[in-house]
Amino acid sequence: VVLEELYVKYRQLMFYVANEILDDTQLAEDAVQEAFIRIAKNMHKIDIANDLKTKAFVVTIVHNVALTMLKKENHYYDFSEYQDLIVDKQEVEKDVLDRLEVKSYISAIRKLPEKYRDILYLHCVQEYTISEISKLLQLSQEVVKKRIQRGRKKILKDIKKGT
Amino acid sequence: MDEKLLKEALHKVMEQDVEAIEEAMKNTSEHVFSNAFENEMEDFIRMSSKNYITIGKRTVRKASMIAVVAVMLIACVGFSPIGKTVWDYCVTVFQKETFGNISMGLGRAAYDGENVYFLANDVVYSYNVNSNELEELQLQDETPVRTSMFVQDEFIYYGSVGENSGLKRISKDGTTAEQVMDYEKGFQQIFIDEKNAYILESIEGALVVKDLQTGKEDELFSHVLSYFVDEEKVYVIARENDTPYLFVADKATLQFAKQELSFTPISIYVANEELYLAQQGDYQIVRINDGVEEKLPLYGTYYQVVDDKMIYLDSTTFFDSCFDLVFYDLKSGISEVICENVFDFALIDANYIYIQCDAIPDSKYYLYDYNDLKLIY
Numbered sequence: 198v199v200l201e202e203l204y205v206k207y208r209q210l211m212f213y214v215a216n217e218i219l220d221d222t223q224l225a226e227d228a229v230q231e232a233f234i235r236i237a238k239n240m241h242k243i244d245i246a247n248d249l250k251t252k253a254f255v256v257t258i259v260h261n262v263a264l265t266m267l268k269k270e271n272h273y274y275d276f277s278e279y280q281d282l283i284v285d286k287q288e289v290e291k292d293v294l295d296r297l298e299v300k301s302y303i304s305a306i307r308k309l310p311e312k313y314r315d316i317l318y319l320h321c322v323q324e325y326t327i328s329e330i331s332k333l334l335q336l337s338q339e340v341v342k343k344r345i346q347r348g349r350k351k352i353l354k355d356i357k358k359g360t
Numbered sequence: 361m362d363e364k365l366l367k368e369a370l371h372k373v374m375e376q377d378v379e380a381i382e383e384a385m386k387n388t389s390e391h392v393f394s395n396a397f398e399n400e401m402e403d404f405i406r407m408s409s410k411n412y413i414t415i416g417k418r419t420v421r422k423a424s425m426i427a428v429v430a431v432m433l434i435a436c437v438g439f440s441p442i443g444k445t446v447w448d449y450c451v452t453v454f455q456k457e458t459f460g461n462i463s464m465g466l467g468r469a470a471y472d473g474e475n476v477y478f479l480a481n482d483v484v485y486s487y488n489v490n491s492n493e494l495e496e497l498q499l500q501d502e503t504p505v506r507t508s509m510f511v512q513d514e515f516i517y518y519g520s521v522g523e524n525s526g527l528k529r530i531s532k533d534g535t536t537a538e539q540v541m542d543y544e545k546g547f548q549q550i551f552i553d554e555k556n557a558y559i560l561e562s563i564e565g566a567l568v569v570k571d572l573q574t575g576k577e578d579e580l581f582s583h584v585l586s587y588f589v590d591e592e593k594v595y596v597i598a599r600e601n602d603t604p605y606l607f608v609a610d611k612a613t614l615q616f617a618k619q620e621l622s623f624t625p626i627s628i629y630v631a632n633e634e635l636y637l638a639q640q641g642d643y644q645i646v647r648i649n650d651g652v653e654e655k656l657p658l659y660g661t662y663y664q665v666v667d668d669k670m671i672y673l674d675s676t677t678f679f680d681s682c683f684d685l686v687f688y689d690l691k692s693g694i695s696e697v698i699c700e701n702v703f704d705f706a707l708i709d710a711n712y713i714y715i716q717c718d719a720i721p722d723s724k725y726y727l728y729d730y731n732d733l734k735l736i737y
Contacts, residue, residue: 201405208401212391214381226397233401242678244641253374256381302362302369318370321363328679352366 200237207252211259218263228266232259235333242325254323257315261334264311305355313348320345472511475532476714484516484530497534519550527557541572551589556611558594560584567596569614580614581607588628595635597625606635606648619651631665638663643675658688658695665690666730671713673702685715687733698733699726712736 208229215228235258236243243251306314319325319333327345331338393401478485484497497516511517515529517540527541527550541557543550549560557570565584570577583599594614596607604624607616623646625637635648638660645658660672661683668690673683677700685702688695704716713728727736 204401204405208393209390210381210385212393213385213388216391222391223394225391226393230397230401230404233404237404249375249378252378253371256378257374299365299369299372302365303372306369306373314370314373317366318374321367322371322374326679349366 200233200240203236203243203251203255204233207255210252211255214256214259215263218260218267224266225263228259228263231266232262235262239325239329239333242323242329250323253318257318257323258333260311261315265335301356302352305352308355309348309351313344313351316341316344317348472532476712477511477516484518484534486532497530497532499530499537541570549587551587558587558589560587565598567598580616585625586627588630590630593630595628595630597621597628597637599624606637622653627662629663629665632668634665636663636665636670645670645672656690657693658686660686671698671705671730673705682718685713696733698728 211229211232212225215232216222216225219225219228232255236255243254306317309317316330316334319330320327325333327338327341330336330341334341336344474488474490476487478487483499486495486497487493488495511532514532516532517527517529519527526539526543528537528539530537543559545561551558555572557572559568559570560566561568564582566579567581567584567587568577568579580594581596581598585597585599585604587594587596589595589611592611594609594611594616596616598605598607604621606619606621606628608619609616621637623637624640625646626640626643627638629636633649636656637646637648638644639646643659643661645656645660645663647654647656658670658672659675660670661675661678663670663672670688670690672686672688674686674697675683677684679701682701682703684700685698685705686695687698698713699715699717701717702715703718706714711730713730713733715726715728717724717726728734729736
């Protein structure tokens, strides 16, 4: 019932997001389908009553599925996957920044590449674990972990720059 | 880093993005999905959502309830013959993982005091708890998907869905197999007692009571989320105008009294005249006693209660299709993790807990004593 509700409610939105990326209705339908399959496996974590959170979740998933499909279609290889695995040794100051306003964070998040933002969103807001995200987005746990670390560091650096 | 601020900011950014997408969508016409897509999604949703919902209910077979047995069935009627991604997914996940091997999921295990029976894809395994011998009873019919089972007298009953949807039985010696009841409409849950079959239909969640002698059918409710039947009463949770209600009636009269619920449940279990409902979303268990709702500090996708003790799969520990199996004393509030990485479990005859650890094909099976929670085998 819940999955059906999700499907009826969000399939147009999901299709729109996928089609914007893929620019191919057939591929976009495939992306919606694939996204639903992944969502179905995580139904236990979806609070259908929280419309905004659910909407953001389905958009995040279909967005990632479509991007992955686009890469495959274009035979495009994302070398940043490897960059993610390179340990950034630069230490980032933490404590000083803790009192900053949410606006600074929003601005920093806006500058983040989407792949970092989506994973951070799933991890911090939707409270998915690293292994759950790894399955959801079909990335290795190591990549997910590194993207979370690097995403955080990028946000902190940006905030620091602005102060 | 201020985690609270980060969380708030991420939430805000996502909210703004979704709003922007929706705004942009206003200038586009609605996409008409292809027939293939619609068909595949319909099949997928029917199958996966029913499977999901019925996780919270399974066969309960106490010694005192020999003739009253619950059977939980997944609705997966009417697969389209093709369908690449979705069909593959259904086959690999729901067929292989759920049906393709010994599994107690959704009530696929039963016990008759001597043997534990497990329903697999095309055989019934009969495991003798005294001699530790395992026998296979080959199923002869061509039904592609079989669901829950129970044992009564000399027969093992099992549900089947698909073209020959209905209730079938095979004799314990494996020599006789026959159709007991046809049900072409397909169903996701069925409960049989001496007189009636209570059938939750796949389509629109209609709850139908069918007289096993006369074949007469009466639709009791539509939009049913789940139901439970015990020796005396029928308990139904259903929506009316989007509001969830609990309906309770004596089996003899089927005159239902209704109570509005403050939350939407997805499953119901009744023990000692207390109702245990898992609420949609987070699976928090709510106990209802004399109409009073009380939220318990438990989150269970599937749970059973015997003698003031609950055992449940803890939804907060979900990982890789598995959960922690937790024992909770409803009187003292003491809880204990019985086993981690549990894919499924069956409480057999209120004496044994049969536990399936790790998802198929890597499952390992254990038998625990329900009374002292010690590993037997």
